Amino acid sequence: MTISLDRPVHHSTAASVSYRTLAPRQQDLFHRALKAAADATNVWHIKDIHEFTAAALGIDIPRNDELVECSCEGCPDNCDAIAPLSLCAEYLDGSVQRPQCPACADDHRITSD
Numbered sequence: 001m002t003i004s005l006d007r008p009v010h011h012s013t014a015a016s017v018s019y020r021t022l023a024p025r026q027q028d029l030f031h032r033a034l035k036a037a038a039d040a041t042n043v044w045h046i047k048d049i050h051e052f053t054a055a056a057l058g059i060d061i062p063r064n065d066e067l068v069e070c071s072c073e074g075c076p077d078n079c080d081a082i083a084p085l086s087l088c089a090e091y092l093d094g095s096v097q098r099p100q101c102p103a104c105a106d107d108h109r110i111t112s113d
């Protein structure tokens with residue numbers, strides 16, 4: 001269930017946003033923020049970066065949470081939602097833990113064995 005708009009409308013915060021609906025500047029900001037968070041050595045800096053990024057993208061994120069991109073496999077919607085990790089389901093892809101956004105987890109949850 002993806003609603004496509006010609007341009008993103010961010011009048012209020014949302015639980016998640018679709019990456020492809022973001023403006024190029026916001027997509028760039030998201031990548032740079034994730035890289036900054038990956039390079040940060042202080043956990044509180046990492047949390048701050050995620051909180052600032054969520055605010056910039058109009059995502060309502062719980063405190064001390066992190067933003068992740070949905071990596072739902074074989075997704076019928078080709079989902080690219082960015083959502084708070086605490087709201088996502090996680091599944092194992094080999095030995096790697098991958099997040100599945102709340103909408104995907106509701107609709108077609110991946111269970112790992």
Ligand SMILES: [Zn+2]
Nearest residue numbers: 072075079104
């Ligand atoms: Zn999905």
Ligand SMILES: [Zn+2]
Nearest residue numbers: 070079101104
């Ligand atoms: Zn998803």
